[in-house]
Amino acid sequence: MNFRIHVRVMPRTGLLDPQGQAVEHALGALGFNEAGDVRVGRAIELHLAAPSRAEAEARTRQMCDKLLANPVTEDYLLQVEEG
Amino acid sequence: MNFRIHVRVMPRTGLLDPQGQAVEHALGALGFNEAGDVRVGRAIELHLAAPSRAEAEARTRQMCDKLLANPVTEDYLLQVEEG
Numbered sequence: 001m002n003f004r005i006h007v008r009v010m011p012r013t014g015l016l017d018p019q020g021q022a023v024e025h026a027l028g029a030l031g032f033n034e035a036g037d038v039r040v041g042r043a044i045e046l047h048l049a050a051p052s053r054a055e056a057e058a059r060t061r062q063m064c065d066k067l068l069a070n071p072v073t074e075d076y077l078l079q080v081e082e083g
Numbered sequence: 084m085n086f087r088i089h090v091r092v093m094p095r096t097g098l099l100d101p102q103g104q105a106v107e108h109a110l111g112a113l114g115f116n117e118a119g120d121v122r123v124g125r126a127i128e129l130h131l132a133a134p135s136r137a138e139a140e141a142r143t144r145q146m147c148d149k150l151l152a153n154p155v156t157e158d159y160l161l162q163v164e165e166g
């Protein structure tokens with residue numbers, strides 16, 4: 001089966017996120033003062049062939065643990081779609 | 084009302100994504116050969132106060148058009164959650 005996987009890698013809650021602060025500041029300067037608590041991370045999409053959805057998810061978690069995310073400073077979240 | 088908004092900013096389909104290619108190559112070198120068509124973009128999260136969900140989404144689209152995404156090379160996708 002083929003899967004389309006969306007991974008969101010975000011700075012861990014509580015850790016400083018200078019990029020998010022910079023974006024928040026820039027939004028304020030543009031008049032978007034109602035935006036707050038801005039955090040910036042990475043969005044990764046990939047195609048994966050796997051025997052099952054559970055297998056696809058497990059395999060992607062391995063990729064995150066080994067390469068896509070920094071286990072000390074980042075959290076990740078997966079969304080698995082068929083097709 | 085308060086909203087939590089997740090924005091995914093991805094390189095437009097058809098455009099070269101060197102970062103995605105680099106990640107795909109690195110995944111292959113780590114033994115994850117079943118992963119393909121890897122694309123890397125940005126994930127942005129923010130809190131927003133707005134009178135309605137529709138308003139929150141419209142306002143976030145303005146932020147994307149003005150700052151968060153490059154309209155020539157990137158597409159974005161919003162997910163709006165209450166709370």
